[in-house]
Amino acid sequence: MVFNLFRSSSSEHKVKQFQSSSPKAAVSRVPTTSTKASFHRISTVSTQHSVDIEHAVSSTEVRMRSFNTLSSALPTKLRLDVFPQNVNKPAVFIALPTFGDRIDNTPQLALCIGLLTRVDGATGQQEDPTQAFISDTGAQHAWVKAIKQDPTEQDRLRWLGARMVDEFAKDASKDSTEIKEMVLLGPVLENEHYRRLLSCTITAFEQAVLLDVVLLQGLVQLVQTAPSGSLLPDDLVRILRILRVRLQDTHQQSSIHPFYLTLAVSRLLDVMAEHKVQDLDRVEEHEPLSGVLSGLKGSSDPYLVYQACYAFQALQYVPNNENPLQTLLRHSTGVVDGLIKVTAALKLDLSTVLEGLGKLQDVLVSTVTIAGGVYEGAYSVLESGQGVFDSLKKGLGSGQKRPWYVAIRAAQAFVYAGQLKDLNVLICQSPCRRDPLFKWGICQLLGEIASDAVWNITIRKQAIDLLGDLYMIDSEWGQDESVKAFMLNILHQLSTISDQAVSSSAHTLLKNLGQGVETTTRLPYPLRNRLPLPTLSPILTRVLAIPDVEYDLHKHKVMILRQYQQTVFIPPLAKPGLKAKDNDLFPLLEKVLEFLVSERQVMLVLGDSGSGKSTFNRHLEHRLWTDYKQGGPIPLFINLPAIDRPDVDLIAKQLRINNFNDDQIQEMKQHRQIILICDGYDESQQLDNLHRSNRLNQPGQWNTKMVISCRTQFLGPAYVDQFKPQPTDHYDTSFQSLFQEAVIAPFSRDQIKNYVRQYARDSKTTHLFRKQSVWSAGKYMDALTAIPNIMDLVKNPFLLTLALKALPGLVASNKDLSSICITRVGLYDMFIDQWLEMNRLRIQPSKLSQRDLEAFASMHNDFIGYGVDYLLRLAAAIFKEQDGNPVVQYNHRLDRNSWKAEFFGNESDVRLLRDASPLTRTGNQYRFVHKSVLEYFLSRVIYNPVKTEEEELDSLIEAASSASLSLDANSPLFKKNLLAEPSIIQFLCDRVSMNPEFEQQLRSVIEQSKTDSRAAVAATNAITILVNSSVSFHSADLRGVKIPGADLSDGQFDSVQFQGADLSRVNLSRSWLRQVNVSGARMEGVQFGELQYLEMDNNVHACAYSLDGRMLAIEVRCLAYSSNRQWVASGHADGSLELWNLLTGEAGPVLQGHAYTVNGVAFSPNGQWIASSSADETLRLWDASTGALVTILSGHAASVRCVAFSPDGLQIASGGHNEVRLWETNFISSSCEVKYHVGPVWKATYSPDGRSIISLSGSYTIRKWDSLTGVSTWLPFDLPKSSSIQSIALSPKGSQVAVGHKDGSIRLWSLRTGAAGLILKGHMGSVISMAFSPCSRWIVSSDVNMAVWLWDFDSTKHRHVLSNMKAPVKLITVSPNGLQIAIGSADGTVHLFERHSGQAMSSIELEDGEIRALEYSPTSQQLAIGTQNNTVKLWSLRSEKPGVCLKGHKGRIKCVGYSPCGRWIASGSEDKSVRLWHRQESNETETWSCVSTVHGFFDTIVDVSWNPVVPMEFVTASWDGSIRVWRVSSDGKGGSVVVRLLWGPNFRILCAADMILEGVIGLSTTNKKLLTQRGAIESPSTFTRMESEE
16 A cells, blocks of 8 residues: 555656657557456545544634745744755665676666666666666676677677566566566666556556556556656556546545555656646546546545645646647646646756746736636635635636646655755745645655655655654644644654664654654555565566576577687578579578578578588578577577487487577477578488478477588489478478578689688688798689689689698699699698698697607608598598498597597597697587598598609699509498499599599409409499599490499490399489390399380370379370469460469469470479470470479470379379370489580581591581590680571581571681681572582582582682572582582482583482482592482492482481492481491492491481591581491401490480390389380390391
8 A cells, every 4th residue: 555656757868858849759559448447445544534634624724925925934943954965866776796697686687777778878768767776886887898798698688678578468467576576677678678568567457357556556657667758648648548437436435546546647647747748638538537536525535635636736737639729728838837847857956946936826826817717726725714625625626727736746856866955945945835735745755755765764864854843843834733643644654664763763753742653643555655676576587497598598699609710701602403594593691591581491502512501501500690689589500410310309409419408498499499500411311301300390399490401412313302391281282382492503703702802811811821921812813713624623612712722832833833733632632731731830849748749750751641541541430430420429438449549549649640630629529620521531541642752742633643442342442332422432533534544443343343243332333433434435345244223324335235234223314325235134223214105196185193193194285283273384385384373363484495385384293393395396394483494305206295293293294296205303403514516516527637526516606526535625716696697518628617698698717716718709699508629729609599609719709600500409519539519409400510610511310309418429430319218329420320229217318428438328317317338349230238227316417427537437417416426347246337436425315226135134114115115125136137127
């Protein structure tokens, strides 16, 4: 129970805010409700009390005096120095906790949060002036200095305050201690959290059935102490409305509750007066409240009536919505309003206050005159002789402003500011000091000072002394018996308080006044102006129970931020998926941050070894911890290889490693979101879906976002299932939207430059140079640019780091950088040597113990050798003992007798080598600085270059002169399947390219497997390494090899003998298997990456799988829905696909690529891919999320009518002309780097020396090839990509190219320099055909007007028309002797011309239609003519017509070519084959027969040319984009001719033409059907029979 419960807020910053003209800060509104509560009578004040007080008041007689007299007349002997001086504001001493220690109680927390205002200099939010805390000044300065440096601790303190508001809000029953806690904390909260606290307090009070006095007091005290800018007028109006309703419902009951409510209204109106609230509606609020207060005049309780008077006066100072004229008539303005604002100041000027009070009387008299009313103030009461109590009742509702209210407000402001001496003078000199209401207010104020423990004992006793002086000495005060009775009641209460010194002083004064305790009327309400400090902190205790979570998170955050040392970091770019285009890039960090605020749950970050996955993960962790806010999502970095069984209880295991206890873990599981950053999925050797196995995001489980990284090479074809989250609703088909992936892209040139720039500035880099001059970024870039091929290597961030460390030493030992050849493994070689040497130099012998010194001396001369040996043994042990898990945990007590002690024990040599090695340590866990370093050493265990002492640094880059391949049966090559370690294979592939001897050693291992089954694993590894090194096995004898499970995908195996080999589980996807013999081979589980097609009787327009994937329905046309029903894709006649969003109706991306109509479209079941089929005979696979083209599937021979995915998404079915093809999506990959022509190749010819081949493509690109190896280079120019180009011809010597244009001109270009040459003009239309002479000095050309021209380069003016043909010219060729020209026409006529005279020699007209190919024999005596009816006719020029007809092709002939000896002809056709014809002569009779047919082409063969130097070798050019070189030989069996591939492009398309399957073991029916469809045969006899039939 409280007498004067509250004070008005009087902070100086509030006064300034409301005096200024600047607008108020906008804050969120507290919601308003209209809930009412009813009250019941509880108690009444005794009648005796009321009678005594009324009698005392009515017996008082006073006389009216002028205000000037009052202000000048001082009471007799009343002292002005009872309070001898002004003091500091009252404050409670609080022991400030040491910085970083736990906060024990709520007062400490309020103090600490209040001190935060000193950190940023904020003035809008400071500690409550009336509840101010003091602590040791030195401790405060130290604490503020420390917290300025720790924003994290600042956030933690603010979060504690916010969390306490949350706890208070959710607690339905708010006890008094909790209310005291929150009232104490309210003034220092941020506005958002203060408003939440205010809102829930208002709601709690409004909904309470019974009046909770402490809650009421707390509500109003919250309003009084509100942080600046946090209150809105609506807040105050809402609270006032609630109080009015309650007061109205309870005023007929006991006066106790109405007293508290009226007191609350008074204090609330004080605040509203200060804040100049303009929104109090006169009709709805102002007048009803006035009526309620006026209604209290019937109360018999003078204390209640006084509070009603006070409240009524305060209400007069709250502006309403009247206009200015009405306000002037009803209320005074100017000085009154100005004085109200002054009374709210913290430091008042006494003389200003007294002067203002003096002038107030004049204003009020003037107001009375204007209103025409009667002034019913105290003086009129005294003049009439009425008692004070009666005057109070009569004065209620008069609507006049009274000076005593202003004086009391000024006195309150003095007290709150500590201006007690000024208060003393005000009491003595106030013009209204005779007004009984002023006296009542002053007595109450002095009683509050004496009872408030916040003041020191001396001041409290001085307040009692001043009460005594007023009672005994002041003649004015002593005449009023009601005031004296009130003073005695106050002294009685003070005599009973627990503070002995104060109670004793009050008791003594009562005795001196002759008033015993038993004779004093007791005050029914306690003397207390605010809630006491809480003795307990239950809410803080509950918050700190979660607690230790946030505090320990804070410590963990500090540790993470301090440990982060990534001084060089380039934000990586990424593409949206493995099969997305390389130029479809985005900043990875931005994408991850978008993911974290999306609905998705798992983001997979893929990248090659060394691409920067772990670096990015650490940077992400640092970024998230830097941005971390108390109570927000918790970043948790997990090194998966370091966790035992990460598939179970993953998060809890990592949190325990981070020293969180089980209670904290449970709290985080229930209330927090965890951002998992899982690093090294591939290194953990996991196959489980960690999100599913840990039941993340399931009901009652961890609320997470998972970012998980993995090497690209580690993934299988169906890798998405290893990461895709399980939706909560098992019937939800939109689970795909919960998953996202990104693939880190190689560094661009700009990223490399930025990295080099940071690296050059890094202080760690400067230490590497020791006494040498430090390199600039420009010098690094110059070196990288000068060394061939290194820029391609350093697109990998880790390799870039290695290269930058190696460059200074490399440049110092090599003058000609352009001659250096650096490989990936060479960079690692240099890195390891430099690391060991640098750490050797760091060892200071003077600081070593004697034992360590002896160990160091024994290794000093070959420290690098000892270090490499240590690391080789460690790598081998890790793979042997831990199956490659890179993290080794070593506890000396537990592991000193294990294999680990050899590497991590305490022996001197072990410690020296371990500390000098590229290893990192975290606690008791050791690992290599990078997983690739471990893999590098294992590759050296398998193949270790032998290096002599004389070798210099540069020798590491080139192939070692000798090397050792470990053929020990216990070595990793023989024991470990390396297919699961693609990075190790890549290191070994580099060794193959560096050292041909290593290639031979691997071949010997393969050979060994023929007779030794124990070598099967090694042979599998060996052939996998060689195939991945792009080593071809054309014509190899691999009979009986044992290579189960080998990865031979994309391999080149033309005419290989695999008879009796173990090929079980071998991956032969996209391999070249033409004429491969697998007779008797084991082929169980072999993979080809494709399925057979289904042959149909009619065209197929549509197809679809059954739901269980077992049936395929094929119908007789294109629209597809995504599985989540969010997208629909449609195919169009222009070759495009359009996507539409079904939810928004908006158009999505348009997919362009098909050349003709799109006939079919389908979404994969997981929504990741879109497949489309087209009349251009291809299928295209698209990334559904980006619209990027993934790959093109070729194989159909006609328009592809339809396409469908199987329900599991692992197969695609496509239907076309009489066939359905099935494709396995597991083996569809993104297109490889283009090393060959893009688009069809039109021409290929040998150089005169036979060493090179010049090729020309339809995209107008020209390449030069090494005829022996197939290595190609671009010539120095590309032809202009112009639609005006109509024809192209290569000179026989390979020195020039002629280009025919639409305008009739011919332009010559030099192939050696790329320079433009002669321009030949004369044709009147497009030049459609051209041919060079054998000497390359003249050219023949034809145009659309059927004119044939002859041009001499020596004299371009010397030109003439050979003929004006009757039909369009299709082909022109010149005889090898240069004497004749043959011209083939569209009407089937062949014309011969004599070159020098230009005269026609002869002609023949064939019945076969258009001439398609034309070629002279080497003797110039025979002409081979390719026809439209699939035949080649040989015309001896000595006869009148062709005498030989070569039949066998099933398509039109496109090219023919004679061998240099003239005994062989190669012909190419639209049937995608080349036939080899051989001439035999008998009795001057010549016969030709087909001795071999070459299959395996994927499109028409358009050119064939024989090597002029190397016998029996020819090159083919095809519209499939290929250049292939073939070698003709005899197999020794009956003289049969064999055509074997020498080299050709790898198109990553399966070729099985003429593959022999006789007696194969375990080949599935499906695969056998596939191979048969691709041209495989049952036996050699089948092939022979087919040849003979053709």
